[in-house]
Amino acid sequence: DAGVIQSPRHEVTEMGQEVTLRCKPISGHDYLFWYRQTMMRGLELLIYFNNNVPIDDSGMPEDRFSAKMPNASFSTLKIQPSEPRDSAVYFCASSLWTGGAYEQYFGPGTRLTVT
């Protein structure tokens, strides 16, 4: 399996522009997670889906952030309009619920820079 795929790997944009981050989870996984990593706040969960349905979006910072999962093999995280404080590494992770301490598999991340 190719693992979790994220695109782009790097994104540089100007303040006010719309940014869309993409994620393809591991085939067969039923959970998908979006995390943000910054020096100040560390790794924090933004939102997660189960069977394409958003379950917990309490970590989404504000209305400028939105996430969708139109099917089991694709998810997007959109920021509109972007601001310099959104600069971070955004990770997508997927997992298959098996009960117990199952693993979340992370993608390589997208480094977003907003100037």
Added chain:
Amino acid sequence: AQTVTQSQPEMSVQEAETVTLSCTYDTSESDYYLFWYKQPPSRQMILVIRQEAYKQQNATENRFSVNFQKAAKSFSLKISDSQLGDAAMYFCAYRALQGGSEKLVFGKGTKLTVNP
């Protein structure tokens, strides 16, 4: 809310030596899961080891082992025979069992340097 604390921002170890990374957490629940993830410079998050809170036996994966002290809410990671490839950021993480949440709560991480 659950919190995870890693009190050592940075640690260093000589190659072939042993190092222990600390992690404490705060929860009111009795059943949960704990994890250690490794993030090398490539940025990829890799699961190192996991522990179910209801298991008294400490988890072990080759050179990696944990010291799980449930009463003290402590979950330290021991790396034996350290190798250059072990150099990375290490994150401790917690996941609740009850409540149906699959959310992972991470500590701020410990940067491990391995000296040749």
